[in-house]
Amino acid sequence: MNNNFSLLDRKKDRYLLIVIILAFSIFFINVFKPWNIGRWYSDSPLIQSLRLSSYGIVTALVFLFTQFPLRKLFKQSNFRVKTYLLWLFIEIILISLVYIFLYGNPIGNFINDFLFSLKYTVLGILIPYSFALLIIYYKKHLEQIEALQNLLSTPLENKRLAFKDDKGKTKFSILAKDLLYIESTDNYVTVNFLLEKKFKRQLLRNTMKNLESRYSSEGILRCHRSYMVNTSNIEFIQKNKKKLNLHLRSIDKTIPVSEKYSSRFLDILS
Structure with missing residues (x-):
């Protein structure tokens, strides 16, 4: 059984993950306004759109940090499944904390604010993150099929x-x-x-x-x-x-x- 998780080992796949999360999050949250998020604050349509878009931008920036400088710092070039799950958990925690400091009140009831932020962080990234992994998985399989076809079309002794x-x-x-x-x-x-x-x-x-x-x-x-x-x-x-x-x-x-x-x-x- 293979214990490696290779979908996010290549830099171009990590960039693709971040771009998909950014684009999908901004589109989804502005169009569908889940969890009545548009009513959390009373602001004009333009300010509301900017505020809602900022949630997706913040999420993408955190992933940019964790997938590049942080992975380099901890020398995580290749994930095993357990390491990947731990890393994803850390990313969710970091995003939740950033949301609290940017949009909440960290000096107030921190535990309640953190649990609230954690809940909506998980719900917010579940769809775009899963969608991004499916795209990366599909893309990698197409590359492998193409490479295999090229390999089969060339005699081994001449390759x-x-x-x-x-x-x-x-x-x-x-x-x-x-x-x-x-x-x-x-x-x-x-x-x-x-x-x-x-x-x-x-x-x-x-x-x-x-x-x-x-x-x-x-x-x-x-x-x-x-x-x-x-x-x-x-x-x-x-x-x-x-x-x-x-x-x-x-x-x-x-x-x-x-x-x-x-x-x-x-x-x-x-």
């Missing part, structure tokens, strides 16, 4: 992988079937492959995270903080208690699998 540096410039390319594994080396990665049946290495300035998002659809999967492997070149998988090791064909090299990524390789093993 080449172009490796680009962190500035997007192609530095070299190799046959997909010859790639063995990729290893992280500080700000660089080392691409290990076969060339005319001889083991070769090529240094590339890039990150594992970038390569993971680019090549996972090609069957080149992250198995460790420091390693990615070409699954087509795994000779056998060895399980020793809770530890997994991958043995690659053509070379005397054992690649460790960390617990975070073990589920995907246990599926292969079974």
Whole structure:
């Protein structure tokens, strides 16, 4: 069973989440005015529209903060399901607190105000957040289908992988079937492959995270903080208690699998 939650791992998916929440919230709250929210204050139509829109803007700004600087601060580049649920809970709490300080009276009855704010925060983001996740999920599946179609349309023996540096410039390319594994080396990665049946290495300035998002659809999967492997070149998988090791064909090299990524390789093993 896969314990990873990958829908919000990519930056472009997080930006899409925020944009959808912003647009949907502003539209929904101004058009439908749920929970009689238009009667909470007595103000002119223009001021009311600005006030209602500000709820969506505040929510989007909090998500912008939690999904980028806060995730970077706590080094949450890849979510597991439990971590994701905890993170979402933190986001809801933060939004509720911001609402209290902007629209309520934090010096008054804080507990009652917080519970009131929490209730409407959950109700307010439930629809746009769920809608955004469905869009991201659908979009990712379309990308995977397209990548699979491209993969099937190209014979494996002729398929080449172009490796680009962190500035997007192609530095070299190799046959997909010859790639063995990729290893992280500080700000660089080392691409290990076969060339005319001889083991070769090529240094590339890039990150594992970038390569993971680019090549996972090609069957080149992250198995460790420091390693990615070409699954087509795994000779056998060895399980020793809770530890997994991958043995690659053509070379005397054992690649460790960390617990975070073990589920995907246990599926292969079974």
